Amino acid sequence: xxxxxxxxxGRVRELGSHxxxxxxxxxxxxxxxxxxxxVSGVCLTVTGVDSESFSADVMPETLRRTNLGSLTPGDLVNxxxxxxxxxxxxxxxxxxxxxxxxxxxxxxxxxxxxIMMVQAPADVMRYIxxxxxxxxxxxxxxxxxxxxxxxxxxxxTYTTSQTTLGLARPxxxxxxxxxxxxxxxxxxxxxxxxxxxxxxxxxxxxxxx
Numbered sequence: 001x002x003x004x005x006x007x008x009x010g011r012v013r014e015l016g017s018h019x020x021x022x023x024x025x026x027x028x029x030x031x032x033x034x035x036x037x038x039v040s041g042v043c044l045t046v047t048g049v050d051s052e053s054f055s056a057d058v059m060p061e062t063l064r065r066t067n068l069g070s071l072t073p074g075d076l077v078n079x080x081x082x083x084x085x086x087x088x089x090x091x092x093x094x095x096x097x098x099x100x101x102x103x104x105x106x107x108x109x110x111x112x113x114x115i116m117m118v119q120a121p122a123d124v125m126r127y128i129x130x131x132x133x134x135x136x137x138x139x140x141x142x143x144x145x146x147x148x149x150x151x152x153x154x155x156x157t158y159t160t161s162q163t164t165l166g167l168a169r170p171x172x173x174x175x176x177x178x179x180x181x182x183x184x185x186x187x188x189x190x191x192x193x194x195x196x197x198x199x200x201x202x203x204x205x206x207x208x209x
Contacts, residue, residue, distance in 0.1 A: 114155040
């Protein structure tokens with residue numbers, strides 16, 4: 001599990017049909033084989049680590065369903081180690097299970113922030129809500145505006161300078177993960193029937209509140 005707070009930006013060293021190698025520094029501090037690292041929002045299991053990089057196996061399914069398959073050596077990626085019981089959860093609960101790939105529509109400066117508009121698939125948009133959380137390339141963000149097939153997020157200076165999103169341009173493909181709580185609420189809603197809806201008591205009954 002991750003928080004969506006990027007620890008550093010790494011650089012792809014190698015990318016094959018079954019593996020990826022990423023040059024890094026901060027996330028290597030206490031990383032061991034079998035640990036999990038989020039690579040631009042994709043949870044990968046470390047298979048090798050040295051003083052300058054780590055490697056992980058990548059399944060064909062992962063390459064098909066995320067933007068990792070379009071990476072090339074030299075590309076930058078957002079990195080985050082899995083949270084621990086003592087970690088501050090500064091963002092939101094991010095599993096590293098990408099729900100879909102979106103496309104950056106625009107990057108518009110707004111005083112000290114940048115408004116990023118992202119087009120997303122319909123099966124992702126159904127879980128997006130204004131003021132709700134979404135992970136874009138592994139970065140925890142709050143939805144600012146909502147359109148039928150896209151959403152906008154506001155990037156503060158820290159986000160644009162410390163993650164790859166600051167380099168995003170229209171047309172860039174990004175990994176998207178919706179708030180896992182939204183999925184559970186939909187599941188509960190389906191169990192109760194559309195006419196009954198989701199109540200606070202129902203969320204408490206299932207341990208979600």
